[in-house]
Amino acid sequence: MINLENISFDHCIKCTVCTIYCPVARVNPIYPGPKQSGPDTERLRIKNPDLLDESLKYCSNCKRCEIACPSDVRIADIIQTAKWKYSPKRFKIRDFLLSHTDLMGTLSTSAAPVVNRITGLSLTKSAMEAFLNISSKRRFPAYEPGTFRRWYGRMKSEQEAFSEKVIYYHGCYVNYNDHELGKTVVRTLNKLGVGVTLIPEKCCGVPLIANADLPGARKNARYNIQSIETAVEKTHCSVVSTSSSCTFALKHEYPGLLEIDNSAVFNKIHYITAYLSRLFAQGPVPELQPVNLTAAYHAPCHLERMGGVIHTLDLLSNIPGLKIVLMHSECCGISGTYGFKKECYDIAQDVGEELFKRIADAAPDIVITDCETCKWQIEMSTPFRTVHPIMILAQSLGVYTF
Ligand code: SF4
Ligand code: SF4
Incomplete structure (x- = not known):
């Protein structure tokens, strides 16, 4: 029996607006674009998985096609699911390293100056390109020594003294690469009279989705939603994130692509500027x-x-x-x-x-x-x-x- 998980492809009216809007199709003639890679071929793939086109790997999951589509076809979700579902399951060390951000962050932050120096060397970059297919032209983000969570541990009692609090989903980037952003979020919210709470969290799953590891992303999604649900039930606090992609995953990729029910906490999760602009609107503006x-x-x-x-x-x-x-x-x-x-x-x-x-x-x-x-x-x-x-x-x- 054919398993129709995402039948939004059936809403496609073949207007081709998505293809015009796709940034990858614009610059890469090998990529046929969202209409063909998404709804058009999905109709055939569900009957014959062998019709998987290798060029799907060029879709970046930017979601711009979905912004443009007048029929609400979940084009990028169709493509990401097809990449995982129909591609031969081959372990690629490059994709594993790029998508396991918590593991890489934990290992790298313990020796950050050395890791940063080594990954910046042209010899290392050439080796990574030759053996891992990671571009030698790409500059790697630097790791910081230690983690943001460790810094927060020293601030915890101070934060608990605030009567109003938010839960901060900081994500991998703040935890391993940019402590200053996390510290600035805490100081900014404190200045506005709001304390900050951290809860157990894992990578939101965006890099796992991008590297066709939907089961891995689902596992992290389940963990995060469980953790948020427990904390919200206990504290009734809102959850804020400073990463637009993490927020998008927590709110939209989880139920849409990963089929993880987040309805109990959906309205509690906010991108930080949405939370703050509402706070400002309630007044008084600081x-x-x-x-x-x-x-x-x-x-x-x-x-x-x-x-x-x-x-x-x-x-x-x-x-x-x-x-x-x-x-x-x-x-x-x-x-x-x-x-x-x-x-x-x-x-x-x-x-x-x-x-x-x-x-x-x-x-x-x-x-x-x-x-x-x-x-x-x-x-x-x-x-x-x-x-x-x-x-x-x-x-x-x-x-x-x-
Ligand atoms: S998600 Fe993929 S198909 Fe859609 S616009 Fe981005 S690159 Fe193109
Ligand atoms: S924009 Fe939507 S309706 Fe138009 S071709 Fe693309 S998927 Fe189909």
Whole structure:
């Protein structure tokens, strides 16, 4: 019997808008685009799995096709599921290393200076390209010694003294690569009268999904939702995340792609700018100091997909002196681990080229974006420092100095 898990392909009206909107199809002639790789071929794949097209690997799961589709076809979900379901199950060490961020983070942070030095050497990069198919042109994000959670452990009693609290789902990036962002979130929320609680968490699963390990992603999703449900039931606190992709996964990939029911806590999970702009709207707006900068703002694809860009722009509009130059809506190209792969690196850079030019034309003092991997891509491909919107708010509140 045919198992019809995601029959949204049947809603396709063949308008081809998704193909026009797909950043990969635009630059890579080998990739037939979302319509053909998604709904068109799914009809055939469910009858004959041998019709799997190798070119599916070029889909970056950016979700831009789903933003464009007028019929609500879950195109990217169809493609990610097909990659996992119909591809031959071969263990690839490269994909394992790129997708197991908690494992790599735990190992790397214990010897961060050495790991950073070694991964930056051109000899190591060449070896990784030759043996692992990881592009030697990609710059690796640096690891920090220790973890954000260890730092938080020293702040815990201070945080417990606040009567109002939020649960912070910090994600792998803050825990292993950018403690400053996590610390700034704690200081910013504290300044606004809100304490921060951490709960047990695992990687949200986005890198596992991108590397066709849906069972692994499902396992992490189950763990995270169980942990959030337990904490919310006990404390009634909201959950915030500073990663637009983690938030997208917790809220939308879990029920949509991974079939993990998050309905009990769906309304409690917020991207941090959505949470803060609501806090500001309830008033009173805190006293904000001018931040006299011109900032180019790049909206990450997954934040666009969940309609969250408005909250970041709304929050930033409160900051006196800050001039925002809104970049055209487009993908930066990296799409998480996609831009690290040898076969995808040039595609990622071609996809991002237009954005890099527009940023250069804006000649900003700084770039703002909500996603850590967009930050890596922009900082590697342009000369501009790129920060999370919370860093700008923190500067305006006087709890962080650039
Ligand atoms: S998810 Fe992105 S790369 Fe994949 S088909 Fe859709 S628009 Fe194209
Ligand atoms: S945009 Fe939606 S309806 Fe139009 S071709 Fe693509 S999947 Fe079909």
